[in-house]
Amino acid sequence: xxxxxxxxxxxxxxxxxxxxxxxxxxxxxxxxxxxxxxxxxxxxxxxxxxxxxxxxxxxxxxxxxxxxxxxxxxxxxxxxxxxxxxxxxxxxxxxxxxxxxxxxxxxxxxxxxxxxxxxxxxxxxxxxxxxxxxxxxxxxxxxxxxxxxxxxxxxxxxxxxxxxxxxxxxxxxxxxxxxxxxxxxxxxxxxxxxxxxxxxxxxxxxxxxxxxxxxxxxxxxxxxxxxxxxxxxxxxxxxxxxxxxxxxxxxxxxxxxxxxx
Amino acid sequence: xxxxxxxxxxxxxxxxxxxxxxxxxxxxxxxxxxxxxxxxxxxxxxxxxxxxxxxxxxxxxxxxxxxxxxxxxxxxxxxxxxxxxxxxxxxxxxxxxxxxxxxxxxxxxxxxxxxxxxxxxxxxxxxxxxxxxxxxxxxxxxxxxxxxxxxxxxxxxxxxxxxxxxxxxxxxxxxxxxxxxxxxxxxxxxxxxxxxxxxxxxxxxxxxxxxxxxxxxxxxxxxxxxxxxxxxxxxxxxxxxxxxxxxxxxxxxxxxxxxxxx
Amino acid sequence: xxxxxxxxxxxxxxxxxxxxxxxxxxxxxxxxxxxxxxxxxxxxxxxxxxxxxxxxxxxxxxxxxxxxxxxxxxxxxxxxxxxxxxxxxxxxxxxxxxxxxxxxxxxxxxxxxxxxxxxxxxxxxxxxxxxxxxxxxxxxxxxxxxxxxxxxxxxxxxxxxxxxxxxxxxxxxxxxxxxxxxxxxxxxxxxxxxxxxxxxxxxxxxxxxxxxxxxxxxxxxxxxxxxxxxxxxxxxxxxxxxxxxxxxxxxxxxxxxx
Numbered sequence: 001x002x003x004x005x006x007x008x009x010x011x012x013x014x015x016x017x018x019x020x021x022x023x024x025x026x027x028x029x030x031x032x033x034x035x036x037x038x039x040x041x042x043x044x045x046x047x048x049x050x051x052x053x054x055x056x057x058x059x060x061x062x063x064x065x066x067x068x069x070x071x072x073x074x075x076x077x078x079x080x081x082x083x084x085x086x087x088x089x090x091x092x093x094x095x096x097x098x099x100x101x102x103x104x105x106x107x108x109x110x111x112x113x114x115x116x117x118x119x120x121x122x123x124x125x126x127x128x129x130x131x132x133x134x135x136x137x138x139x140x141x142x143x144x145x146x147x148x149x150x151x152x153x154x155x156x157x158x159x160x161x162x163x164x165x166x167x168x169x170x171x172x173x174x175x176x177x178x179x180x181x182x183x184x185x186x187x188x189x190x191x192x193x194x195x196x197x198x199x200x201x202x203x204x205x206x207x208x209x210x211x212x213x214x215x216x217x218x219x220x221x222x223x224x225x226x227x228x229x230x231x232x233x234x235x236x237x238x239x240x241x242x243x244x245x246x247x248x249x250x251x252x253x254x255x256x257x258x259x260x261x
Numbered sequence: 262x263x264x265x266x267x268x269x270x271x272x273x274x275x276x277x278x279x280x281x282x283x284x285x286x287x288x289x290x291x292x293x294x295x296x297x298x299x300x301x302x303x304x305x306x307x308x309x310x311x312x313x314x315x316x317x318x319x320x321x322x323x324x325x326x327x328x329x330x331x332x333x334x335x336x337x338x339x340x341x342x343x344x345x346x347x348x349x350x351x352x353x354x355x356x357x358x359x360x361x362x363x364x365x366x367x368x369x370x371x372x373x374x375x376x377x378x379x380x381x382x383x384x385x386x387x388x389x390x391x392x393x394x395x396x397x398x399x400x401x402x403x404x405x406x407x408x409x410x411x412x413x414x415x416x417x418x419x420x421x422x423x424x425x426x427x428x429x430x431x432x433x434x435x436x437x438x439x440x441x442x443x444x445x446x447x448x449x450x451x452x453x454x455x456x457x458x459x460x461x462x463x464x465x466x467x468x469x470x471x472x473x474x475x476x477x478x479x480x481x482x483x484x485x486x487x488x489x490x491x492x493x494x495x496x497x498x499x500x501x502x503x504x505x506x507x508x509x510x511x512x513x514x515x516x517x518x519x520x521x522x523x
Numbered sequence: 524x525x526x527x528x529x530x531x532x533x534x535x536x537x538x539x540x541x542x543x544x545x546x547x548x549x550x551x552x553x554x555x556x557x558x559x560x561x562x563x564x565x566x567x568x569x570x571x572x573x574x575x576x577x578x579x580x581x582x583x584x585x586x587x588x589x590x591x592x593x594x595x596x597x598x599x600x601x602x603x604x605x606x607x608x609x610x611x612x613x614x615x616x617x618x619x620x621x622x623x624x625x626x627x628x629x630x631x632x633x634x635x636x637x638x639x640x641x642x643x644x645x646x647x648x649x650x651x652x653x654x655x656x657x658x659x660x661x662x663x664x665x666x667x668x669x670x671x672x673x674x675x676x677x678x679x680x681x682x683x684x685x686x687x688x689x690x691x692x693x694x695x696x697x698x699x700x701x702x703x704x705x706x707x708x709x710x711x712x713x714x715x716x717x718x719x720x721x722x723x724x725x726x727x728x729x730x731x732x733x734x735x736x737x738x739x740x741x742x743x744x745x746x747x748x749x750x751x752x753x754x755x756x757x758x759x760x761x762x763x764x765x766x767x768x769x770x771x772x773x774x775x776x777x778x779x780x781x
Contacts, residue, residue, distance in 0.1 A: 026598055026599060029595035078550040079547075117759075118729060118766075128571050204640035208643065211734055225649075237639070240643075
């Protein structure tokens with residue numbers, strides 16, 4: 001009893017300390033970047049004013065220029081996801097600690113490094129290599145997808161029931177056949193759900209790549225804002241929100257069905 | 262089925278696990294083709310170690326196991342797979358791929374018999390499909406062929422496990438506590454299945470059992486293990502309560518019997 | 524009796540395969556995907572890498588201030604967003620919300636927030652409040668709300684409602700029910716999601732500068748525009764190391780909490 005109370009007290013102490021440190025860091029950060037209270041006070045008025053500029057949206061521009069750019073973002077995300085899915089599947093299987101303890105470490109290192117790069121930094125490197133445009137974006141998205149999907153996939157593989165693997169091997173099947181018959185059927189639904197979720201995230205990631213010239217709708221938004229064409233920027237925002245929402249809904253429903261089925 | 266034999270010989274075989282536990286000590290044992298053998302002993306006595314030494318799932322640390330005169334390889338690889346091809350194994354927890362159909366689970370028993378690329382693409386030759394179907398008929402559940410394994414009852418799942426072993430056209434079947442997760446009624450059905458298959462097909466069958474009454478009822482030859490050593494080897498007809506006491510190293514209780522428990 | 528193999532759902536299989544193929548063909552064409560181009564340009568890649576190597580370490584001191592600014596932005600974004608995400612998450616949790624209308628509105632608000640990527644918010648705030656780190660901090664605040672509230676509202680929905688209902692039964696207000704009944708149960712997941720959001724924010728804050736929202740990304744943008752690839756390489760290296768370190772720390776804290 002008393003030990004428990006003591007530990008409880010320690011936890012509260014830890015939480016108080018943490019809150020204090022976070023508050024101090026926060027105040028210092030606000031001061032360092034010049035985010036003063038009066039600036040915060042002016043913010044609502046500023047926001048309302050700017051929001052006013054955005055109305056009404058120039059939907060004609062939306063149909064002509066924005067929709068093709070969003071389509072390109074979707075294409076980039078799709079190809080990126082496919083690259084990620086194809087390469088991550090074997091890596092995820094090799095990265096499972098329980099099956100291949102020797103490979104798992106190498107695979108983990110590969111996936112950690114590729115994940116650490118924000119997509120946009122990868123795109124900065126791919127643009128000079130393959131030229132301005134969507135292809136560079138797809139490669140960047142693809143590589144960071146490989147990293148993330150490998151990590152998630154290995155976790156799925158590590159969580160399965162390994163009984164059937166031994167059953168296959170006891171019947172004289174090789175490791176590869178054990179992967180095919182005992183591991184893959186167990187993990188595939190979850191892994192496909194991860195692919196779909198990654199596609200949803202990749203659409204957002206590819207949307208910003210236009211900023212560094214790697215195709216998609218981000219470049220359009222940057223330009224409309226730079227030249228203060230707020231009605232056109234509004235069209236970009238409205239269409240992006242609606243299309244991404246629609247894709248999220250469809251993809252989310254498919255994911256739920258795959259996991260259940 | 263001309264090549265079917267299934268003679269097993271342990272000579273001075275021993276297993277010491279990496280953590281120092283001794284799983285098998287200086288075992289000498291000879292099993293004739295077609296025998297039905299029940300292995301008893303308290304948990305940790307080395308029953309599983311013995312079964313798993315036969316198909317190389319647990320490598321020996323000393324001595325040797327031979328099957329039909331050929332030594333069981335002690336490393337994973339083509340030779341060991343070649344040997345396992347003809348040794349079916351049945352597990353306590355069934356070890357089915359639950360999301361796959363019953364037929365696919367049974368076909369896992371044919372994996373080592375078909376070319377690798379066919380197995381990878383699930384392009385099963387007709388002969389192997391027929392064998393899988395025949396195995397399902399032998400355990401009495403052909404109508405479940407296309408059902409998902411996860412939707413079967415425990416007893417039915419173990420039947421699929423037996424069918425998977427039978428599909429291998431095995432010379433030997435190893436059953437590691439095949440009834441430990443089943444209720445008494447199903448337990449007797451599964452034991453009868455195993456005995457019938459042994460009699461009809463002449464497959465050497467080794468069954469690990471925990472319950473003494475089951476061992477007495479279904480075994481023909483009983484092998485008793487204690488601390489990894491062979492302490493009893495004789496007919497099930499003549500085994501006495503004293504022998505069991507010797508095997509278990511204690512008086513046995515109703516926990517050791519199936520019937521009294523229910 | 525051996526049964527016939529049950530018929531497969533061919534229309535669904537064909538439709539799915541057709542959709543996947545069509546989508547891939549459309550996308551590959553649209554972005555000009557070509558392996559040949561990739562292979563032809565691989566030499567360009569080699570040149571780029573040789574230009575980037577070795578990184579210009581003499582540039583390191585000039586990165587210190589922008590690097591700190593980046594961390595400042597991430598801290599502010601996580602704190603403001605973390606606080607604001609509490610009401611957003613609570614009202615979006617079916618078991619705790621204040622009526623269907625509030626729930627429906629809040630849930631849609633949350634989903635709309637989630638559709639826009641971090642850099643879009645940065646561009647918008649840079650337009651509203653001017654270029655600089657304040658825009659970045661505000662952008663990450665909104666982004667953080669989107670990340671935490673969605674995840675946390677799901678954990679709130681899965682809490683045990685016994686205690687909150689007991690608080691209500693003895694006459695507690697809605698706020699007391701939250702404070703003493705609901706939130707304590709989901710506190711650990713909140714901390715872990717906040718740490719996760721901080722990780723994402725550190726990563727995002729590194730590139731905010733590309734659209735003028737402060738931090739190390741602004742230097743990255745100027746150096747890139749001048750083709751100073753040794754310096755770009757150094758910045759990328761710094762970012763990479765920082766992200767990996769923050770991830771390790773946050774992972775360690777989270778595994779301690781669990």
